[in-house]
Amino acid sequence: MSMKPRIALIAHDKKKDDMVTLAGEYREFLAGCTLTATGTTGARLINELGLAVECMHSGPFGGDLQIGAQLVMGNIDCVVFLRDPMTPQPHEPDINALVRACDVHDIACATNVSTAHLVLGQLMLINNKEIQA
Numbered sequence: 365m366s367m368k369p370r371i372a373l374i375a376h377d378k379k380k381d382d383m384v385t386l387a388g389e390y391r392e393f394l395a396g397c398t399l400t401a402t403g404t405t406g407a408r409l410i411n412e413l414g415l416a417v418e419c420m421h422s423g424p425f426g427g428d429l430q431i432g433a434q435l436v437m438g439n440i441d442c443v444v445f446l447r448d449p450m451t452p453q454p455h456e457p458d459i460n461a462l463v464r465a466c467d468v469h470d471i472a473c474a475t476n477v478s479t480a481h482l483v484l485g486q487l488m489l490i491n492n493k494e495i496q497a
């Protein structure tokens with residue numbers, strides 16, 4: 365049996381409520397995954413959903429880069445990154461670096477809620493099949 369899915373969860377400020385709602389819908393599945401997140405996103409997932417999350421620095425302080433480095437080292441299977449396309453971010457180069465690293469390493473990266481449902485739903489199915497096999 366393969367190991368638990370390793371999922372990175374990241375949301376910009378205006379998308380954090382969406383992230384908490386999304387993660388709440390997949391709470392049971394996510395509780396069986398290895399989760400990592402940027403600092404403020406992770407704190408909300410821990411406090412509001414009781415998930416176990418390894419928290420990196422906050423995004424503007426290098427959290428995206430830390431997650432990118434983990435991904436490049438092969439430690440992340442999927443990224444849910446709810447970006448805010450309407451607000452300029454001081455760490456835009458870091459954000460681009462993380463999304464680029466996903467493309468370089470062919471790691472699924474959901475950048476909006478609809479895509480996140482498709483990716484998490486599919487991962488959940490694959491995981492259930494592996495558990496049953």
Ligand SMILES: O=C(CO)COP(=O)(O)O
Pocket residue numbers: 374375376377401402403404405406421422423424427428459
């Ligand atoms: O800025 C972020 C991603 O680019 C998210 O960081 P926080 O989860 O710490 O707010």
